[in-house]
Amino acid sequence: MQTSHIQHLYWRAGFGILPNQLFNLKNLTRQEVVDQLFTESESVKKISVDLSELKGIKNPLELRKNKELRLKIVEFNKKKGVELNKVWVTEIANNKAQLRERMTLFWANHFVCQESNAMHIQQFINVLRVNALGNFGEFVKAVSKKAAMIKYLNAKQNRKSKPNENFARELMELFTLGVGNYTEEDIKQSARAFTGYNHNFRGDFVLRRLQHDYGQKTFFGQTGDFDGDNIIDIILEQKQCARFICEKIYRYFVNENIVKQHINEMVSVFYGDYDISKLMRFVFLQDWFYDEKNIGTKIKSPIDFLVGVHRTIPLKFKGERDLMKLQHLLGQVLLRPPNVAGWKGGSSWIDVNTIMVRLRMASLLVNHAQIPHKEKGDFNDAFRKYYFKKNKKKLPFKVEANWDAFFSNYGHYSNATLQQNLLNTKLNNGTEAFLRSLNKSSLRDYCIQLMSLPEYQMC
Amino acid sequence: MDRRKFIKNSALASSVVLVPSFVKALDNTSFRTRGFKRLVIVQLTGGNDGLNSIIPYTNDFYYKARPSLAIDSDIIRMNDTLGLHQSLQPLERLWDDGHLCIINNVGYPNPNRSHFRSMDIWQSASDSDVYLQNGWIGRYLDKYGKKPYNAIEVNEALSLAMKGSYKNGIATKDYRVLYNTSRDPFLNKIVEHYNDTHLSEHNLGYLYKTFIEAKSSAKYIYEETKVKLGTAEYPSHNFGKQLKTTAQFINSGLDTSIYYTSLDGFDTHASQANRQKRLLDIYAKGIEAFVDDLKSQDTFRDTLILTFSEFGRRVAQNAANGTDHGTANNVFIIGENLKTQGFYNDLVSLEDLDENGDLKYEIDFRRIYATILKKWLEADDDLILNGAFQTLDFI
Numbered sequence: 001m002q003t004s005h006i007q008h009l010y011w012r013a014g015f016g017i018l019p020n021q022l023f024n025l026k027n028l029t030r031q032e033v034v035d036q037l038f039t040e041s042e043s044v045k046k047i048s049v050d051l052s053e054l055k056g057i058k059n060p061l062e063l064r065k066n067k068e069l070r071l072k073i074v075e076f077n078k079k080k081g082v083e084l085n086k087v088w089v090t091e092i093a094n095n096k097a098q099l100r101e102r103m104t105l106f107w108a109n110h111f112v113c114q115e116s117n118a119m120h121i122q123q124f125i126n127v128l129r130v131n132a133l134g135n136f137g138e139f140v141k142a143v144s145k146k147a148a149m150i151k152y153l154n155a156k157q158n159r160k161s162k163p164n165e166n167f168a169r170e171l172m173e174l175f176t177l178g179v180g181n182y183t184e185e186d187i188k189q190s191a192r193a194f195t196g197y198n199h200n201f202r203g204d205f206v207l208r209r210l211q212h213d214y215g216q217k218t219f220f221g222q223t224g225d226f227d228g229d230n231i232i233d234i235i236l237e238q239k240q241c242a243r244f245i246c247e248k249i250y251r252y253f254v255n256e257n258i259v260k261q262h263i264n265e266m267v268s269v270f271y272g273d274y275d276i277s278k279l280m281r282f283v284f285l286q287d288w289f290y291d292e293k294n295i296g297t298k299i300k301s302p303i304d305f306l307v308g309v310h311r312t313i314p315l316k317f318k319g320e321r322d323l324m325k326l327q328h329l330l331g332q333v334l335l336r337p338p339n340v341a342g343w344k345g346g347s348s349w350i351d352v353n354t355i356m357v358r359l360r361m362a363s364l365l366v367n368h369a370q371i372p373h374k375e376k377g378d379f380n381d382a383f384r385k386y387y388f389k390k391n392k393k394k395l396p397f398k399v400e401a402n403w404d405a406f407f408s409n410y411g412h413y414s415n416a417t418l419q420q421n422l423l424n425t426k427l428n429n430g431t432e433a434f435l436r437s438l439n440k441s442s443l444r445d446y447c448i449q450l451m452s453l454p455e456y457q458m459c
Numbered sequence: 460m461d462r463r464k465f466i467k468n469s470a471l472a473s474s475v476v477l478v479p480s481f482v483k484a485l486d487n488t489s490f491r492t493r494g495f496k497r498l499v500i501v502q503l504t505g506g507n508d509g510l511n512s513i514i515p516y517t518n519d520f521y522y523k524a525r526p527s528l529a530i531d532s533d534i535i536r537m538n539d540t541l542g543l544h545q546s547l548q549p550l551e552r553l554w555d556d557g558h559l560c561i562i563n564n565v566g567y568p569n570p571n572r573s574h575f576r577s578m579d580i581w582q583s584a585s586d587s588d589v590y591l592q593n594g595w596i597g598r599y600l601d602k603y604g605k606k607p608y609n610a611i612e613v614n615e616a617l618s619l620a621m622k623g624s625y626k627n628g629i630a631t632k633d634y635r636v637l638y639n640t641s642r643d644p645f646l647n648k649i650v651e652h653y654n655d656t657h658l659s660e661h662n663l664g665y666l667y668k669t670f671i672e673a674k675s676s677a678k679y680i681y682e683e684t685k686v687k688l689g690t691a692e693y694p695s696h697n698f699g700k701q702l703k704t705t706a707q708f709i710n711s712g713l714d715t716s717i718y719y720t721s722l723d724g725f726d727t728h729a730s731q732a733n734r735q736k737r738l739l740d741i742y743a744k745g746i747e748a749f750v751d752d753l754k755s756q757d758t759f760r761d762t763l764i765l766t767f768s769e770f771g772r773r774v775a776q777n778a779a780n781g782t783d784h785g786t787a788n789n790v791f792i793i794g795e796n797l798k799t800q801g802f803y804n805d806l807v808s809l810e811d812l813d814e815n816g817d818l819k820y821e822i823d824f825r826r827i828y829a830t831i832l833k834k835w836l837e838a839d840d841d842l843i844l845n846g847a848f849q850t851l852d853f854i
Contacts, residue, residue, distance in 0.1 A: 067778040071729050114575065166588075299662050329616055338619065339579055339590045347665050348592075351627040352607045352673035353617050355666060360640055371645040425663060430652030452645060454666035 001030045003420075008295045009284060011424055011459040012253050013037055014098030015307045018409050019421050034284045038277065041100040041133060046126045047091060049083050054119050060201035080118030085334050086323050088125060093307045103132035103276070105303065106252055107139075109342040111175060114335065115148035120203045121335060124148035136245065136274035137236045140175060141229050147199035153340070155197040160213040165191040168231075170340060176235045178244040182220075189217045193226045242271035246279070253283060255294050256346055262288055296425025296458045299349055302330030304459060305358060309451060312422065313366050313406045318398035325397065329357050350457075362451030366401035371452045372445035403444060410447070415440045422450045425458040495761045496835050497709060499718045499749075500596075500620070503742070503768040505725035506574065508735060509788040510774065513561060513806075516542045520774075520809035528731060528776040541806065546739035549747035550791075557800040558750070559793055560853045562827065564807045566787035566820025570770065574726065574784070578769040582620035584825050584844050591845075595828055596717050597623030598843045599836070603716075604628075607676045611708060612719040613701040621719055628717070629676050634704070638681035641674045650674065685711045691752035694744045698722040702745045706752040709762060716836060725768060729779035742766075746793065763835050763854070764793040767824070774809055775816055786813065787820035790827060792853050799853045826851055 006025050010017035014037070017025075025033050053076050057063065063070050092101045107128045115121045124146050131139035143149055144167070150156050153167040168191035172182045196212030199205055217226045220234050235241055246266040250258055265286075270279045283289055300308065306326060309315070317323050327333040331354050332343055343349075350358075363371040410418055419435070427435070431453060440446050450456060514530050515521045517540050522529045534542035535551055543550060553559040569587040571577045576587075583591040593601075596610050601623035604610065610628030612621050621628035631637040653667050684707055691706070693699035701720040708715060722742055727734050746764065753759035771788030787807070807821055829848040832840035841847045 067729075071779060074728070297662055299666070331616065336575070338592075339576075341590050341592070344592055347662060350666060350669050351617060351622070352669060352676055353627075353630045355669045356637070356640055356673050356677075359646055359670060360643065371643055373643075373645040373648070428653060428663065428667065430654040431649055434648055434652040449645065453649065454663060454670065457666055458663055 001026060001028060001033050002290075004295065005030070005290045006033060007421070007424060008290060009033065009037070010098070012102075012298075013280070013284060014102050015092060015304060016311050016459075017421075018311070019413050019417055020409060022421070030285060034281060037099050037284070038133075038281060041097040041103075043097060044100065044130050045091065045095060045097065046129060047084065047087055047122060049080055049087055049118070049122065051080065051119050051122065054080075054117075055202075057201070074116075077116050077118045081116065081121060081335065082321055082324055084118060084121055084125065085327075086320070088334055089303065089307065089323055089327075092303065093310045099280070100129065100132050103280070104128045106249075107132055108334070109337070109345075110248065111143045111149070112337045112340050112342040113146075113148050113152045114337055115152060117147070117203075120147040120151070120199075123203045125335075131276075133277045133280070134275075136270075136276055137232060139276075140171075140232050140235075143175075144171070144194070144228055144232065145197070145199075145205035147203040147205075150197055150199050150205075155194055156199075158191060158195050158197060159208075159211040160192070160195045161211075163188070163191045163195060163213075167191070167194055167197075171232075172235065174341060176232075176241045176244065177238060178240070181238070181240045181244070186219055189219045190226075190231045192217050193219070193231045194228045197228065236274060239267065239271055242267045242274070246270055249279065249283070252345070253280075254289060255297065259288070262286070296423075298459050299346060300457050300459050301343070301345060301349060302327055302332035302354075303334060305330065305361070305457065308459075309362055309365060312410075312447065312451075314402040315365060316400040316402065318400070322397045322399065326361075330354060330361070355454075358457055359452050359454065362456075363448055365397070365399050366403075367448050372442070372448055406444070406447065410443060415443065415446050418443060418447060419450055422447070423453070423455045423458075425455050427455055431455065496837075497716055497718065497758075497762045498831060498836065499705060499709075499762060499764045500720065501742070501746075501764060501766040502618075502719070502721035503725050503738075503766065504574075504578070504721050504723040505727075505768070506577075506770045506772055506784055507725040507738075507768040507788065508727060508731065508782050509563075509768070509771040511731070511735060511782075512544050512547065512739060513537075513563070513789050514542045514544060515540055515806050515809065518806075518809055524775040524809070525782075526776070528780055528782070538802065541802065544736070544739050546736050547743045549743040552747070553750065553793060554801060557797060558795055559791065560797050560799050560801065560803055562790045562792065562803040562822060562851070562853065563805065564787045564818060564821035565767070565790045565824050565827065566770070566818070567823055567825070568820075570786040570817070570820070572770065572784040572786070572815075574769060579619055581767060581769050581824060582618055584828055592622075593624050594618065594620035594622050595843060596620045596719070597627060598845075599623075599717070599832070599838055600626040600628060602842065603838060606679070606714070607672060608680055608713065608715055610717040610719070611680070611705075611713075611715050613704050614719070614721065618719060618721075621717075628719070629673075629680075631677075631680065632701075634677070634680045634684060634708075637677045641677035646670070646674075680708070680713065683711050683713050684708060689752040689755050691748040691755070693748045694741045696741045696745070698741055699745045699748070702749040703752070706749055709753060709758050710756040727772070727781050728777065728783060729781040731776075731781040750793070760795040762794065763831065764791075765827070765831065766791040766793070771818060773816055774812060774818065786815075786817040788818075790824070792827075794854065797853055803851070803853055822851070823848060830854060 003022055003026050006022055007017055095101050113124055127142050127146055131142055153170050154164045155167040158164040165187050168187050173179050192213040196208040198208045214225055216223055219231060222234055246263050247258055250263060269282045324333060331349060363369055511530055514534050516534050533545040535548060536542040550559055567587055571587050580587055582594045584595040585591045600610055604626045607627060607629035610621055612618060612628055612630040614630050615632050617627060617630040650671055689706055693703045705718045705720060724738055750759060753762055767790050768788055770785055772782035772785040776782055807818055813819055825844050825848045829840040829844055830850040832838040832843055833850055834854050
C-alpha cells in the first residue's frame with residue numbers, strides 16, 4: 001500500500017503514524033493494512049479513575065442531609081472531571097487501539113453529553129468506548145439509559161403526568177434521523193415511551209414504573225404499547241437513519257462535501273444490521289477514500305492537533321489543569337461540548353485567535369515559545385533572544401518534552417521523511433520554496449518549524 | 460484615530476507582507492463610519508446574587524428566606540425599598556450623577572439553571588430551547604463588521620457571544636504579547652511566501668488567510684494603542700487589568716465598537732458573604748476607575764457599559780450560608796446619556812416565586828440587547844436577535 005495512503009488512513013482512522021510503523025506496513029495490501037487496523041482495535045480498554053470517595057457513599061440520602069459532604073463531593077467531582085479529561089486524552093494518544101479511540105471521539109460529538117458527576121461521566125465515556133465499533137442500534141439504546149444522558153436531556157423529568165420531550169426530540173434530530181425527518185406528533189408519541197427513565201445513585205438505569213406511560217402510542221404509522229427500545233427499533237427501520245449516520249461519518253472521515261453515490265453505497269452496507277465496524281471497513285477499503293481531494297484537506301480538531309504533537313514528541317504536563325487549559329485555548333475541551341449539537345468542526349475551529357495559538361503552540365510546548373529561524377547565512381537572531389528573555393517567565397504551562405523518544409522514532413530518518421510524516425497535505429508553493437531555503441542541520445529544529453506551519457493543521 | 464492614519468497604516472501593513480488582494484479589499488472602508496458609540500460588556504460569571512447586591516432591605520420575605528445571609532447593615536439606601544451592597548459604594552457616585560440605571564427582574568422564559576447553558580442563552584440571545592452556534596455580537600459583526608478588532612474580548616479566548624457565522628471578534632488579554640506572537644520571524648516568512656491564490660478557496664487557504672488577518676489585527680491594535688493615557692487606579696486584579704486595557708483601547712480611538720470583559724467567581728454555593736463582598740468590591744472599584752479614565756479623555760459620553768450575569772440566585776439561602784442557582788437578576792447600565800436614571804423598575808414579588816423558589820422574570824434580556832442595538836449602535840436589532848423584541852427606555 002502506498003505510504004501516503006497509509007498515512008491518510010492512519011490520520012483519519014487514528015491519530016497519525018510513526019515512520020517505523022509506516023515502514024512495516026508498506027509491503028502489505030490495503031486489505032491487510034485495514035484488517036490490522038481493526039484487529040488492533042478489537043479490545044476495549046475502559047477508562048477508570050479512582051472514584052472511591054464517591055462510591056464510598058453508602059446511603060445517597062446522606063448527601064441530601066449533609067451539606068458539608070455535598071460540597072466536598074462537588075469539589076471532588078470537579079477535580080475528577082479534570083482527571084477524566086486528562087486520562088481520556090492520554091488514552092487517545094497512547095492506546096494501540098487507534099481506530100477505537102477515533103471512533104469514540106467521533107461518537108462523543110454525536111451523542112453529545114455533559115455531566116458533572118464523575119462516576120456518571122466515566123460510565124458514559126465507557127459506553128462510547130465499548131460500543132464505538134459495535135451495533136448502532138444497541139449503542140443508541142445503551143446511551144438512552146446512561147445516567148449522564150438521562151440527566152443531560154431531561155429524560156429524568158419526563159413523566160407520564162408531565163412529559164418532557166427533550167430527549168425524544170434530540171434522539172431523532174441529532175442521534176438518528178436528522179431535522180425534518182419526523183413530525184412533532186412523532187416527538188410527542190415517542191416522548192411518552194421514554195417516560196419513567198431514571199437512574200440510581202450508582203448510575204444504573206431504573207424504570208420508574210409509576211411514571212411510565214403504558215398506553216398505546218402511534219409512531220411512524222405503527223401502534224402499540226411501545227417502550228423506549230421499541231421506539232429506537234422503529235427508528236432503525238427508517239432508511240433515513242442509516243443515511244443520516246452515513247452522511248455524518250462521510251463528512252467526518254472522508255470529506256465535508258458529500259458525494260451522493262458514495263453515501264448510497266455506504267447506506268446499502270449499513271442499513272439492516274447497523275454494524276459500525278462493517279461500515280467503517282467498507283469506507284476504508286474504497287478507492288474513493290484515497291482520492292486526492294480527500295487527502296490532507298481536513299482541518300485537524302484541537303484534540304487531533306494536540307495528540308498529533310504528543311505522538312511525535314511525547315509531552316509531560318506538570319500542572320493538573322494544563323492540558324485542559326490548552327484545550328480551552330484551542331477551542332475544544334473534551335467533556336465540555338459547547339451545546340447539545342456538539343462542535344461544528346471544519347473551518348469553525350479556526351478564527352484569528354485560534355490560528356495564532358495553533359501556529360505558536362508547538363514552539364510553546366517544546367521550545368520555550370521559539371520557532372527556530374535561521375535561513376542559510378542568516379544568523380541574526382536578536383529578536384529571538386529578545387522574545388525569549390521577555391517571555392521566559394511568562395510561559396503559561398510547565399511541560400517536559402521527551403526529545404529522546406522523538407529521536408528514537410525519527411533520529412535515523414532524513415528531513416524529507418520527517419516532513420512527509422508530519423505534513424499530510426500538498427504544500428503551498430511559496431512555503432515549499434521557503435522550507436527548501438532553510439538550513440536543516442537540526443532535525444529537532446526542523447520538526448518544530450514543520451509543526452508551526454498552516455500545513456501542519458491539516459490531515 | 461483619524462481616517463488618513465488608518466489608510467496609511469493599512470497601506471503599510473500591505474506593503475510589508477505580500478497580502479493577497481482579498482485582504483486588501485477589506486481594508487478599504489473604516490468600520491467607524493457607523494458612528495462613534497461603543498459598548499462595553501461586563502460579564503459576572505458564575506451567577507451573581509442579585510438580591511444581596513441590590514438589597515430589598517424592607518422586605519420581610521427576603522429576611523425570612525435568608526436567616527443568616529440577608530444583609531441588614533451597611534446598606535446604601537437608594538430608595539424606600541432597595542439599597543446597594545456596601546461594596547458597591549463606588550456606584551453611588553454614578554447614581555448621583557445620573558449615570559447608572561438598574562433594571563430589575565431580567566431573565567427569559569423557561570429559565571435554565573445550568574451555568575453553561577444559561578450563559579450560552581445570554582451570549583447567543585436565543586430562546587432557552589434553541590441552540591445557536593453564534594453569538595449576538597458575532598451576528599452584529601456578520602452584518603456590520605469589517606475587521607476582527609471591531610469587537611475585542613479582553614481575555615484569552617473568544618466567547619460564544621463574539622462569534623458570528625462568518626466573522627468573529629478578536630480576543631487579547633495582552634495586546635503586546637499578541638503582537639509579538641504575530642510577528643514571529645519564521646511566521647513572517649511563511650506569510651511573505653504565501654502566493655498560491657488557488658489555495659484561498661480551500662481549507663488550507665482559509666488558514667493562511669485567517670493568519671494574515673490575525674497579523675494585521677494584532678499590528679493595528681498594537682500600533683494604535685497609546686501607552687500613557689489616564690492615571691486612574693485600577694484594582695490589582697485581572698478584572699482591573701481588563702478594564703484598564705479596555706480604557707486604553709477606547710482612549711486611543713481604536714475602531715472598535717464592542718469590548719467584552721468578565722469577572723469570574725460568583726458561584727457562591729457556600730460562605731457567600733465574604734466572597735461576594737470581595738468580588739463586588741473588585742467590580743465596583745474597577746468600574747469607578749474605568750469611568751474616571753474615560754472621562755479624563757472625554758470618551759465616557761460615547762461609551763455604554765452593560766453588566767450582566769447568567770442568572771441570579773435562589774431567593775432562599777441554603778444550609779451552607781450560600782445560595783443555589785436561580786433565575787431572574789438585575790442588570791446594570793452605565794453611561795452618560797441615560798434616559799432613565801436610577802431604578803428602571805421595582806423588584807418583583809418575593810412571595811410569588813416559581814416552582815423552584817426562584818424569581819419570575821419580568822423583562823426579557825433580549826429587550827435590553829434590542830434597545831442597545833437599535834438606539835445605541837444604530838443596528839438592525841430584529842435581524843441580529845432573530846426576532847422582534849420591544850425596546851426599553853433607558854437610552
